[in-house]
Amino acid sequence: MPAAKPFAEKIFHALLMECFAQQRQPTDDEVDSVASQIWQDSHGSMTGQSWRDVAKGSDAHRQMINAALMAFGSAPSEMHMEPS
Numbered sequence: 001m002p003a004a005k006p007f008a009e010k011i012f013h014a015l016l017m018e019c020f021a022q023q024r025q026p027t028d029d030e031v032d033s034v035a036s037q038i039w040q041d042s043h044g045s046m047t048g049q050s051w052r053d054v055a056k057g058s059d060a061h062r063q064m065i066n067a068a069l070m071a072f073g074s075a076p077s078e079m080h081m082e083p084s
Contacts, residue, residue, distance in 0.1 A: 016072060026068075026069075035064040
Protein backbone atom coordinates (compact mmCIF):
# COMPACT_ATOMS: atom_id res chain seq x y z
CA MET A 1 0.00 0.00 0.00
CA PRO A 2 1.44 3.40 -0.98
CA ALA A 3 2.44 5.82 1.75
CA ALA A 4 0.15 8.77 2.38
CA LYS A 5 1.21 12.14 1.01
CA PRO A 6 0.18 14.58 3.73
CA PHE A 7 1.54 17.66 1.92
CA ALA A 8 -0.59 17.01 -1.17
CA GLU A 9 -3.62 16.27 0.99
CA LYS A 10 -3.16 19.56 2.87
CA ILE A 11 -3.15 21.49 -0.41
CA PHE A 12 -6.25 19.58 -1.55
CA HIS A 13 -8.11 20.48 1.64
CA ALA A 14 -6.81 24.06 1.65
CA LEU A 15 -8.17 24.66 -1.86
CA LEU A 16 -11.57 23.28 -0.93
CA MET A 17 -11.75 25.28 2.29
CA GLU A 18 -10.64 28.50 0.58
CA CYS A 19 -13.40 28.26 -2.04
CA PHE A 20 -16.01 27.41 0.58
CA ALA A 21 -14.89 30.22 2.91
CA GLN A 22 -14.87 32.78 0.11
CA GLN A 23 -18.11 31.39 -1.35
CA ARG A 24 -16.65 31.35 -4.83
CA GLN A 25 -16.31 28.95 -7.72
CA PRO A 26 -12.90 27.29 -8.11
CA THR A 27 -10.54 28.43 -10.84
CA ASP A 28 -9.64 26.04 -13.64
CA ASP A 29 -6.19 25.60 -12.07
CA GLU A 30 -7.74 24.73 -8.69
CA VAL A 31 -10.06 22.19 -10.32
CA ASP A 32 -7.09 20.69 -12.16
CA SER A 33 -5.06 20.51 -8.96
CA VAL A 34 -7.82 18.66 -7.11
CA ALA A 35 -8.43 16.40 -10.13
CA SER A 36 -4.72 15.58 -10.11
CA GLN A 37 -4.85 14.58 -6.45
CA ILE A 38 -7.97 12.46 -6.98
CA TRP A 39 -6.25 10.77 -9.94
CA GLN A 40 -3.11 10.07 -7.94
CA ASP A 41 -5.07 8.73 -4.97
CA SER A 42 -7.09 6.40 -7.17
CA HIS A 43 -5.78 5.35 -10.58
CA GLY A 44 -2.34 6.92 -10.61
CA SER A 45 -1.13 5.15 -7.51
CA MET A 46 -2.08 1.79 -9.02
CA THR A 47 -0.90 2.37 -12.59
CA GLY A 48 1.98 4.79 -12.02
CA GLN A 49 0.53 7.10 -14.69
CA SER A 50 0.97 10.79 -13.96
CA TRP A 51 -2.05 13.11 -14.20
CA ARG A 52 -0.10 15.11 -16.83
CA ASP A 53 -0.07 12.00 -19.01
CA VAL A 54 -3.86 11.64 -18.99
CA ALA A 55 -5.11 12.95 -22.34
CA LYS A 56 -7.31 16.03 -21.99
CA GLY A 57 -10.79 15.24 -23.25
CA SER A 58 -10.43 11.51 -22.56
CA ASP A 59 -13.04 9.71 -20.46
CA ALA A 60 -10.57 9.40 -17.59
CA HIS A 61 -9.75 13.12 -17.70
CA ARG A 62 -13.42 14.13 -17.76
CA GLN A 63 -14.21 11.77 -14.88
CA MET A 64 -11.47 13.25 -12.68
CA ILE A 65 -12.44 16.85 -13.56
CA ASN A 66 -16.08 16.03 -12.75
CA ALA A 67 -15.04 14.41 -9.46
CA ALA A 68 -13.03 17.53 -8.58
CA LEU A 69 -15.97 19.78 -9.43
CA MET A 70 -18.20 17.67 -7.21
CA ALA A 71 -15.64 17.94 -4.39
CA PHE A 72 -15.96 21.71 -4.72
CA GLY A 73 -19.75 21.39 -4.57
CA SER A 74 -20.26 22.28 -8.23
CA ALA A 75 -22.43 20.28 -10.56
CA PRO A 76 -20.21 19.20 -13.48
CA SER A 77 -22.98 19.76 -16.02
CA GLU A 78 -23.31 23.39 -14.89
CA MET A 79 -19.60 24.13 -15.09
CA HIS A 80 -18.32 22.32 -18.17
CA MET A 81 -21.17 21.62 -20.56
CA GLU A 82 -20.02 20.27 -23.87
CA PRO A 83 -21.97 21.13 -27.03
CA SER A 84 -24.08 18.28 -28.32
